């Protein structure tokens with residue numbers, strides 16, 4: 001057995017199943033006070049917000065549903081104002097990664113002494129959370145319901161990491177039926193994000209048999225069911241598999257963090273408008289053979305979990321085949337025309353990204369990083 005040290009903390013109290021969204025009340029603990037429901041506006045339109053409010057009766061629920069994709073510090077400040085105006089003692093977060101991240105930041109920073117921007121990159125340690133926090137994901141990818149991180153965009157348009165134990169949720173509710181409305185291209189991109197979380201958690205310097213309990217199982221499930229969830233959006237069984245795998249991958253990265261594909265993916269995301277799941281998949285497709293060669297033992301386990309046999313050299317082709325099967329476009333978008341290999345390599349060393357570079361196993365000298373960056377840029381379509 002690999003004897004790398006690990007410790008397993010209790011995960012959020014978790015409820016899984018179709019219809020569990022109607023039972024949020026079962027997961028409340030502590031106060032009987034008012035609740036702030038922080039929701040993606042699409043969930044209001046779909047009637048899910050009303051279902052949750054009904055299920056929480058007779059508790060007082062205020063709804064804050066103006067969260068947009070890539071939430072900003074300004075939106076978090078507005079959410080904090082809504083929470084304090086309602087005297088809310090619990091936040092229920094409903095939506096994709098953006099809504100969950102915003103809601104987590106609102107709950108943690110509701111009583112903070114400093115403005116939200118002071119807590120970027122843990123420059124100021126997060127205060128102890130005084131507000132209850134329940135997460136209900138409606139996409140399967142970020143695993144935010146199981147992680148102690150949030151990404152919030154500053155007034156300077158830079159996406160900042162926020163991290164710390166207060167961002168761990170008290171409870172998570174995984175209702176597969178909430179994810180069936182996600183269109184195939186987003187199912188593919190978010191599911192690929194979960195897959196890359198699981199791969200990087202299985203292979204970086206912090207991996208252990210404890211984290212692999214979650215990550216290797218997530219890979220096995222995603223290989224089996226992500227293509228079906230993309231091809232048959234109404235297949236609740238496949239949706240449930242992918243939602244569960246996304247949660248497991250979140251549990252895994254909460255122990256280990258990510259690695260090089262997320263480093264390049266964030267670098268790319270800071271330079272062009274590209275979906276996070278697509279960005280990290282582009283990076284994994286470009287560098288998968290190199291990281292696997294540098295860390296054959298761990299990547300042979302990943303290859304086996306992907307059904308490709310226990311040889312690390314099988315990993316990169318298997319990853320590419322799965323991306324093709326789910327139809328994920330691995331070319332760069334039109335606005336990436338100014339993304340250069342040099343710019344990408346430099347961005348891997350930005351304060352927000354370098355930790356993910358440092359935990360990647362293997363010699364990643366500038367030449368190797370440059371080669372991977374060139375491959376990323378080479379997929380840019382020509383726009384004459």
Ligand SMILES: [Fe+2]
Nearest residue numbers: 142193197280
């Ligand atoms: Fe990710």
